[in-house]
Amino acid sequence: MKFAFKILKDFPGYLWSGWGSIAAIFLFIALWDVGNQLYGNLVLPSPLETFKTLWLMLNDSEVITEINITLYRAAVGFGISLALGSVLGLLAGFFVTASMMSRPIVTILVGMPPIAWIVLAMIWFGMGDETVIFTVIVASFPIVFVGALQGTRTLDGDLKEMADSFNLPWHMKFVDVYFPHIFSYIFPAWVSGLGMAWKIVIMAELLATSDGMGASLAVARSQLDTPTALAIVVIMIGSLMFMEYIILEPIKREVELWRD
Amino acid sequence: MERLEVKKLHHHFGFTEILRDINFTLEKGKVLSIVGPSGGGKTTLLHLCAGLLDVEEGSVENSFISSSFAFQEGRLLPWKNVIDNIALGLLAKGEKTAVAVEKSKKIALRFGLEEEDFNKFPKDLSGGMKQRVSFARALVVEPSLLFLDEPFSALDIGLKKELQTVLIEMTAQKEISILFITHDLMEAIRLSDEILLLKADPGHIVKRFSYELPQNERDNKYVYNESAKILQDEEIINTFELELK
Numbered sequence: 405m406k407f408a409f410k411i412l413k414d415f416p417g418y419l420w421s422g423w424g425s426i427a428a429i430f431l432f433i434a435l436w437d438v439g440n441q442l443y444g445n446l447v448l449p450s451p452l453e454t455f456k457t458l459w460l461m462l463n464d465s466e467v468i469t470e471i472n473i474t475l476y477r478a479a480v481g482f483g484i485s486l487a488l489g490s491v492l493g494l495l496a497g498f499f500v501t502a503s504m505m506s507r508p509i510v511t512i513l514v515g516m517p518p519i520a521w522i523v524l525a526m527i528w529f530g531m532g533d534e535t536v537i538f539t540v541i542v543a544s545f546p547i548v549f550v551g552a553l554q555g556t557r558t559l560d561g562d563l564k565e566m567a568d569s570f571n572l573p574w575h576m577k578f579v580d581v582y583f584p585h586i587f588s589y590i591f592p593a594w595v596s597g598l599g600m601a602w603k604i605v606i607m608a609e610l611l612a613t614s615d616g617m618g619a620s621l622a623v624a625r626s627q628l629d630t631p632t633a634l635a636i637v638v639i640m641i642g643s644l645m646f647m648e649y650i651i652l653e654p655i656k657r658e659v660e661l662w663r664d
Numbered sequence: 665m666e667r668l669e670v671k672k673l674h675h676h677f678g679f680t681e682i683l684r685d686i687n688f689t690l691e692k693g694k695v696l697s698i699v700g701p702s703g704g705g706k707t708t709l710l711h712l713c714a715g716l717l718d719v720e721e722g723s724v725e726n727s728f729i730s731s732s733f734a735f736q737e738g739r740l741l742p743w744k745n746v747i748d749n750i751a752l753g754l755l756a757k758g759e760k761t762a763v764a765v766e767k768s769k770k771i772a773l774r775f776g777l778e779e780e781d782f783n784k785f786p787k788d789l790s791g792g793m794k795q796r797v798s799f800a801r802a803l804v805v806e807p808s809l810l811f812l813d814e815p816f817s818a819l820d821i822g823l824k825k826e827l828q829t830v831l832i833e834m835t836a837q838k839e840i841s842i843l844f845i846t847h848d849l850m851e852a853i854r855l856s857d858e859i860l861l862l863k864a865d866p867g868h869i870v871k872r873f874s875y876e877l878p879q880n881e882r883d884n885k886y887v888y889n890e891s892a893k894i895l896q897d898e899e900i901i902n903t904f905e906l907e908l909k
């Protein structure tokens with residue numbers, strides 16, 4: 405509670421520090437406009453046109469439905485990865501054998517290109533929710549898993565010994581000694597897992613479903629509707645930036661004040 | 665009667681013999697210091713006595729009702745500020761948070777930490793400040809037996825003396841017993857009832873010195889005199905390989 409309050413209190417200061425980033429975004433949009441003037445509307449619609457299309461789309465209930473479908477798939481897939489990856493990663497971290505055995509599996513999961521998973525999933529599950537959700541899980545699970553594993557493996561034995569010397573009860577050991585350390589590894593892993601999930605969901609939808617934002621992107625491509633395609637890209641990037649900079653980063657800052 | 669009794673203690677790390685045949689007894693209200701060269705096994709011995717390492721050979725019998733440990737490297741929780749670090753042991757004992765914080769603040773001030781340092785994380789503290797926080801954390805729980813592993817090594821002379829005085833007051837009232845490790849012979853002479861000289865490779869006790877005069881009556885002159893005496897001791901010279909030319 406105290407924590408939530410502090411995050412809110414520091415929020416304006418954090419936003420103020422974001423001027424540089426906002427300037428960078430505007431610079432990027434300016435370059436985009438230059439590109440539009442060089443290559444024409446078909447190849448690269450102007451930012452203005454794109455944002456107009458975006459506005460129209462956001463007011464269209466059908467588009468909102470598509471967005472919700474995509475959000476649902478990403479949320480379910482990432483939610484499962486988050487829960488499974490965190491729990492299994494922690495368990496694997498606490499047992500040396502388990503962490504040794506899990507390494508090659510993680511290497512396979514990380515090394516396998518997502519596109520290959522999509523193909524397999526299409527064969528296994530057909531065209532639909534399962535395929536997309538499955539792909540999201542296999543892509544983001546290893547990231548979360550490795551974060552949790554590393555967090556647990558790197559726990560400081562000296563601090564454990566200190567905790568024992570003061571006879572800390574188990575719940576204090578967990579809350580005060582283990583958790584903050586593990587969290588500092590697992591939280592960034594969640595963030596990158598989320599980014600991965602969001603990218604993969606679009607890709608999987610584009611190839612394997614007839615609804616959701618990815619499918620809309622496929623339709624826009626077949627109709628050479630570049631403004632819509634770009635508007636969808638803007639939605640994706642915009643929502644990712646919102647999650648990352650407005651929600652996750654302030655939490656991370658507050659939680660990791662103690663770090664160098 | 666509470667006491668710590670160490671008998672025929674041996675210890676190995678792998679195939680290296682670290683400690684050989686250590687025997688001593690620490691009675692309630694006494695201060696026992698262990699001095700010796702770096703790498704001689706002092707920290708290992710203290711960890712064995714505190715039950716942080718398993719005893720392999722020999723015995724350690726500890727009948728003190730409570731104990732706490734101040735580690736050589738501080739071992740503060742990096743994600744907790746000064747006060748929360750000090751309060752850790754109190755909270756573990758089941759003290760109420762408000763009381764624990766109050767006590768922690770009081771002892772922090774007494775140890776020369778300032779109000780503005782209270783919310784700092786360990787990364788923003790100097791080496792000496794970390795040592796004081798670690799020392800405060802061990803002392804604030806009012807243990808019956810205190811294990812101190814070179815708690816003052818990073819402090820300036822003034823602070824060192826102040827904290828030594830705190831310990832001397834406490835031992836004068838027989839509140840606390842201390843097993844103390846130090847490099848500093850003068851410090852050992854000021855504080856101890858008994859000093860054990862631990863020689864390295866493997867660590868074994870080569871000499872014991874006892875001091876009868878109560879700690880609070882030992883003045884600088886006494887400490888200097890005793891130090892001068894002890895520095896001429898053959899064993900001390902050999903142990904620390906002092907070259908007196």
Ligand SMILES: Nc1ncnc2c1ncn2[C@@H]1O[C@H](COP(=O)(O)OP(=O)(O)OP(=O)(O)O)[C@@H](O)[C@H]1O
Nearest residue numbers: 677678682700701702703704705706707708709736
């Ligand atoms: N966990 C361990 N595993 C293997 N060897 C160890 C371990 N801990 C300490 N040693 C070895 O034991 C010996 C004694 O170490 P110890 O830390 O007890 O010395 P010390 O007397 O406290 O030295 P200092 O005064 O420098 O603190 C050293 O040679 C060290 O390398």
Ligand SMILES: [Mg+2]
Nearest residue numbers: 706707736813
């Ligand atoms: Mg040591």
